[in-house]
Amino acid sequence: MNIETYRNKKKNPEDILSFIKNGDDIIMPLANGEPNVLLDIIEANADRFQDVKFHQMHALKERDYIWGKYPGKLHHVSYFLSHATRKAFLAGKCSLVPNHFHEMPRLLQKTTKMSLIITAASPIDEHGYFSLGTNADYVAPFIGKVPFFLEVNKQMPRTFGSNEIHISQIEGYITVDYPLIEAHQHEITETDRIIAELVAERIENGSTLQSGIGAIPNAIVSLLTNHKNLGIHTELLSDGVMELIEKGVVTNTEKKLMQGKAVTTFALGTKKLYDFINNNLGIEMLPVSYVNDPRIIGQEDNMVSINATTEVDFLGQCASETIQGRYYSSSGGQVDFARGALFAKNGKGFICLHSTAKNGTVSRIQPQLSPRSVVTTSKNDVDHVVTEYGVASLRGKCLSKRAQELINIAHPDFRDELKFTAKQWGLL
Numbered sequence: 001m002n003i004e005t006y007r008n009k010k011k012n013p014e015d016i017l018s019f020i021k022n023g024d025d026i027i028m029p030l031a032n033g034e035p036n037v038l039l040d041i042i043e044a045n046a047d048r049f050q051d052v053k054f055h056q057m058h059a060l061k062e063r064d065y066i067w068g069k070y071p072g073k074l075h076h077v078s079y080f081l082s083h084a085t086r087k088a089f090l091a092g093k094c095s096l097v098p099n100h101f102h103e104m105p106r107l108l109q110k111t112t113k114m115s116l117i118i119t120a121a122s123p124i125d126e127h128g129y130f131s132l133g134t135n136a137d138y139v140a141p142f143i144g145k146v147p148f149f150l151e152v153n154k155q156m157p158r159t160f161g162s163n164e165i166h167i168s169q170i171e172g173y174i175t176v177d178y179p180l181i182e183a184h185q186h187e188i189t190e191t192d193r194i195i196a197e198l199v200a201e202r203i204e205n206g207s208t209l210q211s212g213i214g215a216i217p218n219a220i221v222s223l224l225t226n227h228k229n230l231g232i233h234t235e236l237l238s239d240g241v242m243e244l245i246e247k248g249v250v251t252n253t254e255k256k257l258m259q260g261k262a263v264t265t266f267a268l269g270t271k272k273l274y275d276f277i278n279n280n281l282g283i284e285m286l287p288v289s290y291v292n293d294p295r296i297i298g299q300e301d302n303m304v305s306i307n308a309t310t311e312v313d314f315l316g317q318c319a320s321e322t323i324q325g326r327y328y329s330s331s332g333g334q335v336d337f338a339r340g341a342l343f344a345k346n347g348k349g350f351i352c353l354h355s356t357a358k359n360g361t362v363s364r365i366q367p368q369l370s371p372r373s374v375v376t377t378s379k380n381d382v383d384h385v386v387t388e389y390g391v392a393s394l395r396g397k398c399l400s401k402r403a404q405e406l407i408n409i410a411h412p413d414f415r416d417e418l419k420f421t422a423k424q425w426g427l428l
Contacts, residue, residue: 011172022050024115030058033135035151046070059084068093080330101333102292104138122156132163136285157278161285186215194388196220206254208300210234212307231255232262235333239269265291292336298343305337305349314403318377325372349383355411363414403427
C-alpha cells in the first residue's frame with residue numbers, strides 16, 4: 001500500500017462539504033451503513049446547499065432533515081420506512097419511492113445523478129482495503145464506478161465478499177469510534193410460537209433459508225435446532241441465523257450456489273452478531289442485485305422463503321407494507337424471495353400473520369384489503385399463508401379454493417361472516 005496515498009485521502013469531517021454540490025443526489029446504505037458523523041456535519045451546514053437529496057432505505061437515526069426542517073436545502077428520499085422516517089413521511093416531510101429490493105442499484109442508477117456515496121466502513125487493512133462491514137446492499141455494485149467518501153469506524157466489523165473497497169477508489173475518509181446500533185429480537189408470543197411450529201415442521205433438512213424481519217421469522221429460526229445441513233441465502237443476517245451457524249445446524253454444504261458460505265446483503269442485530277461476522281470467512285456479503293434476484297434465488301433447489309404480512313384477502317393478495325391503509329415500511333425483499341422460491345425446483349414460500357388484530361376485534365384475513373392498503377405480494381406469488389390456525393396452500397388453487405383455504409385458517413370468530421361474504425361473491 002502506498003503510504004502517501006493513505007495520508008492524502010484522510011480528511012477532517014468538515015472536508016465532506018467540499019465534495020457536495022447543489023443539486024447532488026447523495027446515496028447512503030441502510031441501517032449501520034449510515035455515516036452519522038458525516039451527516040451531523042452536513043446538517044450543521046445545511047444553509048450552504050440547495051436541493052441536495054439523500055437516498056436511503058431504512059434509516060436508523062431520526063434527523064431534522066428527514067423532518068423537512070431545511071426546505072429547499074436538504075431532502076430525504078426513502079425506499080423503505082423505519083422508525084426514523086415513518087412519522088415524517090406520514091406528515092409529508094420526506095418522500096417514499098416504491099421498489100423491489102433487488103432492483104435498487106438499477107433504480108438509483110436510472111433515476112438519480114449518483115453524485116456521491118457516503119458510507120460507514122471498517123478500518124483499512126495492510127493491503128489498502130476497507131470493508132463496508134455490516135453492509136453490501138445497493139451501494140456495493142458501485143464500488144470503483146461512483147465517488148465514495150468513507151466514515152471509517154473502529155467498531156465496524158470487517159467482512160468479506162463484494163463489499164471491499166480500495167483506498168484508490170475513494171475520494172476521502174474520516175475516522176470515528178462509536179458503537180453500532182443494535183436491533184434486539186422481538187419478544188416471541190405464544191401465537192408466534194404456534195405459527196412457527198407449523199412452518200418449521202414443513203422445512204426439510206438441507207433446505208436453504210431466507211428469513212425476514214420480525215417475531216414470527218425469529219420464532220421459526222429458533223425451532224430449527226434439530227435440523228441438519230441447512231443453508232443460508234437471505235437479505236438479512238440476524239442473531240437467530242448466527243445461532244444456527246454456531247450450533248452446526250447451518251453448514252451450507254447442500255446449497256447449489258456458493259457452497260460453504262452463508263450469503264447475505266446486510267446484517268442487523270446485537271453486538272454479538274457484529275462480533276460474529278468480524279473476519280468471518282463463512283459470511284459472504286454480496287450486492288442485493290445478486291442476493292435478492294429471483295433468478296438467482298430460484299437456482300437453489302430447496303429454497304424456503306419466510307416472511308410476514310399484516311393482511312390477506314380472499315385472492316391471496318398480501319398487504320405487507322401498510323397497516324389499515326397507512327404506510328408502515330415498503331416492499332423490501334418480500335416479493336424477491338416469494339418469486340425466487342416459486343422458481344426453485346422444490347421451493348416453498350411462507351407468508352405468516354396473526355389471525356386477528358386490535359385485541360382480537362379485527363380479522364386479518366378479509367374478503368378484500370382495507371381501503372388504501374397496498375398489495376405487496378400478489379396473488380400469483382403467494383405459496384403458503386400461515387396463521388395460528390393452520391396453513392393455507394394457495395399455489396395452483398382456483399379462486400374459490402383459495403378463499404376456502406384462507407377462511408379455514410381465519411380466527412373462528414370471523415369464519416361465518418367470511419363464508420357469508422364468499423358465498424355472496426360466488427366464491428363458495
